[in-house]
Amino acid sequence: TFSRKAHSWLSDKLTDCLFNMSQNVPSALGSNQVKVQVKACALSPLDLKLHEDLKLQRDLVPVGREIVGIVLQVGPKVTFFQPDDEVVGKCYSDFCVRSPVQKPEKLRWVEVAGAIRDGLRAYTALHTLARMVSGHTLLVLDGASPFGVLSIQLAHYHGVKVLASALSSEDQKFLEQLRPSVGVRESLVARVIGVWDTKVDLVDSCLEETGGLGVDIVIDSGVRLHEEEPEARCLLPYKHDIITLLGVGGHWVTTEQNLQLDPPDSRSLFLKAASLSFLNEEVWGASSARQGRYLHIMKDIVEKLSTGTLRPQLEDPVPLYDATVSMEMVQKKQVRKRLVIQL
Template sequence: MNVIVKAAEYVRVEGDHWEVEVAEDSEVPSTLEEHHVRIRVKACGLTQQDFEVVSNIHRSKARLPLGHEISGVIKEVGPNANLFNVGDEVVGLLPLNWPHSGCAEECVAPEYCLVAKPGAVSHVDAAGCVSGGVRAYTALHYAAHVCGGETVLVCNGSSPEGIIAIQLAQLWNARVLATASTHEEAVFLESHRPPLAQVIEVGKYRRSLVDVCLEETGGLGIDCVLDCASSSIDLSSGAGRMSTPSSTPSSPTPSRQGGQPSLHEFFSCLAVGGRFVTADRTLQLDPPHSDLLYMKGGSVCFLNEHTWLLSSGQQGRYMHMLSDLVEKVNTKKINPSIHHTVELANVPQAFKQLSDCVIGKVVMRMAD
């Protein structure tokens, strides 16, 4: 027999049309498996997941789980779960193939997905830094191997991932530039302390992104371009996305007013041995882009923070990384930017407006 809880879920309403709803009859197991724990959820970060990926994982289901970035209190532990005790405060990232919503009154999770939450860190801040923090940490440390003295360009720097990536890169003594899509984002980034080397408001500059970056680096180029929000590249021409053999790559023209930089511009910004890290799973390279990367000795790396939870061989690295992130939040070396919080009942409306929140993270907070 399962436990009935209130949870936000994707619900199929007609055909292939899905909507976010708060279900009153969501089920979680009443009996825990060996290394599982039951968590009374206090906060859950809201992120627009790649719905095609989520639906492919959970095939033929009328409801799909929503919310993976959780913070809460251990309510019960499984027979062989020995990392936590009842009453411990924890934070973690649920696997992408996990059948239960994290955006719920309570959820069941594997203990190896969680780490202890310091008491000085609020549940909202903890949940607000999990996904973006793991993504940024993975991109900078494990994918790009950023070192002190290198130059990093963070695309969409005001996004939840971008904000944490900027702070991590600065902690590791990298020189950081960031792009902003609006004047509001640019003002936010310019107020960041310590200050960034350059805030590039896309569409404002008459010069191309390439000219700005080369000037800032003395003509050497950017060591790492980080596209961790997967929405920072011009989609108008289709270049750099799923394409047919007859499609034409974008031309190396400057960014247009109000448009995003093209893939060609980002590759042209790279230094010799530069790394382009992207969270866009649909990115494909046209031959001119491959030639450009070949001549620079550059590389492209795809970024998916949920990969850590798909293999038991990576649990140690994942838990070390998440513990380090939470400790940095505890010591104020990283400060998550929370746009606003919502109650569980208001999650459906919050999801409809999620794309309008261009700065910081939206977090579901359970009422006390």
């Protein structure tokens, strides 16, 4: 929840960032730098608390960070790109795009920009943290979210059995009809668990589907830390339920920054030899030692987009004059699909 002052800052910051994209780009390039004309950028929620913890100045927090564009100019030591190349990247400051990669020509600007963040999160959760392999069983909580859909598509591609929870009857219908764009037209989700229905029990459904063994990987979209929480969080799973449905040697990947485990919960994880990881895709910008793996992930994302393996859930493109209102909606979590500004 943000105050009126915070929303005013957010609006001003978005306007400044978009203006900087087209007007205030530094004229002199460094030896290893590339100047890019932005064609589309995705709007993703800002974690202002994270930037405060890292003691970053608010003036350096970029908005609309997942970008796609055309190379205008390259530095003298740049060998991988030439002017007029189409590239994909993610900004970590007002002007810095970390290690862009080539965009296949047939992909639309909006489609690529809308898949960068959720694709990066899906790869981080499933490959880097959970060590996903063929034959695993995965539970994706809130599977109809943009992040959930790409996680389902990526897991199914690698031969993982996918279970997903639905927060509404509309989400359930959408997930049940989710099919791959290529290959056998089987459902991507082996079972959709409609947690919106009070008669449906998440734990019982997962244990029934796995013969009582539990799932190998769980990716949550938030967790209830207490039995009684605000109505907006009532459909989130209770932390004890996730531990209960997790199998021996399982991996729980959480997006809950303030997760607190009681000693009995820790004991249950210990008895199952299970692991708990925190999903923070911003970690790729924290160390140059991970640049090679980050580049591999980005290249694989655009490759799977070009083959239709990954298909992001997008709203209609947003024109520049509607960007501020759209960003406020994203920050307040009032949209279900990914929003992209088309420049």
